Amino acid sequence: MVQSIIQDYTNATSIACIFVDIQGKERSSKYNFTKFCHFMRSIPGFRNKCYQCDLCGGLETFRNRACCPYRCHAGLVDFSIPVVYENQLHGFIVSGQMVSDDMRIPNLQEPTPWQTDRQAFQYFRAVPQYRYEEIMSASRVLNTLTTCYFPYSQPSETLGYETPTIGGDPGDAGELTHITRPEIRKTVTFIKEHLSYNLSLRTIAEEVFLRQSYLSKLFKQEMNMNLMQYINQCRVREAEKILASSKESVDAIGRRLGYRRTSYFCKIFKQYTGETPHAYRKKCSL
Template sequence: MPMTITLSKEDRVKKMVRSIMQDYTNATSIACIFVDIQGKERSSKYNFTKFCHFMRSIPEFRSKCYQCDLCGGLETFKNRSCCPYRCHAGLVDFSIPVVCENQLHGFIVSGQMISDDMRIPNLQAQTPWQTDSQAFKYFRAVPQYRYEEIMSASRVLNTLTACYFPYAQTSEALSYETPTIGGKTSDDGELSHITRPEIRKTVMYIKEHLSCNLSLRTIADEVFLSESYLSKLFKQEMNMNLMQYINQCRVREGEKILASSHESVDAISRRLGYHRTSYFCKIFKQYTGETPHAYRKKYAL
């Protein structure tokens, strides 16, 4: 009679996580690693950059890497929102929790990218590694990604994870909202009132791309509708046209940033996709009745 070997739950989790990361890195070539709930490495280093290999070879930097992996994972798990963040070395990462049978086993941390997108917050104080010539050489070889590409990668990893751990996570388990300086926002109330899936997808796309040059054509291409049909459906569902909604979303985001940061109005304007600050100020006053400067003075914490 053949002998049967039964794996422990921890070994089964590690085996499934290994399969997830192999598929993910083969498909995307983006680095990832599995860490436990203390941030300690529990897997091989998949597609690690030379820069991150170097940083983790130095005990002082390695401990900060562990802290970033842990904090990033816990933030995602706590807020149920997958948002990219900058680690102590300035690279962009994101984290997907691994939950099996109602037990949190750790996090798959992916990234090791460069992005200058201002929506990505710093997780910890930056480490002064730039004086090390070897580190600087490796850093210059780190791949650059756009914000949209980073968010797409995080969705791919979350979907793969959901396939192996279906009862703990689904592809909709983590929200993907544009990060704000003032904290996470919730769009659940608004989305719950939208009956058409095409318009729901349109709204989510707009909220995730507020800094981009949003147009009827680009959005229609994204949701696979003609421009005229999308315009008609959107007006019926939302009681306003597409551009009015885009401006409304940008103004709401502007209100949060003005009230919770010292970022200049010029920088906020660019961050929200406006090429001219004067036009942002005009739209802001049109929707709020106040200029951005007056709003900040009145509501800033």
């Protein structure tokens, strides 16, 4: 079944994929692997680092219940989907082998000095490059395929994404019912489902088919705040949840919620809550 999932996924996306066990060891063929990754895994020292990255990435996703793309020791972007069958974790479907310069994607392990190898450098230059939004879309596709056959044991344990939504809370559902204009209801839904994206008035206006000036005016009338204030408010609310329920670093949370600079994320968080992310986490732990 895992092989069938991987074949469908790689045929549809052409993105590299493999299944590894709970030790990070390969348990399937290498589907659509890049020449660079074939080369890296042919060298024992690098191969062991690849196994570590596959394992750590999978465990991080399983522990946080969130699909978080990460950079491997060689600098490529991967993501992992846990395979759970009969309440037991059997391994991870790992996909990626992409190049991305997006700062929201964290390093999982210390980089290895492969750049000194001319052959490796030549192969690396041929690795496909993807935008952050494309990487997130691919992770959602793979997760959907996987959970169709291997659903988690409890509905509340469904795997989330690095593009978090806030719509699951009763208060948020109530918020939507109090919005009178359908255009603003659609705007709010779009914002909450794309918090990690580079949200701007232009991109949101295009999504809801309104002129920027008109959307800005309508939104302020309906929500009593401007669009950016609302985006920051949603991101801070989501950050509070993550800080209270995980050990994810403040830097990673900031990137996960669309802030390229940690200092700016901390500034916005304190502006809305009156305390720093570190202070908020410490208060929650107490």
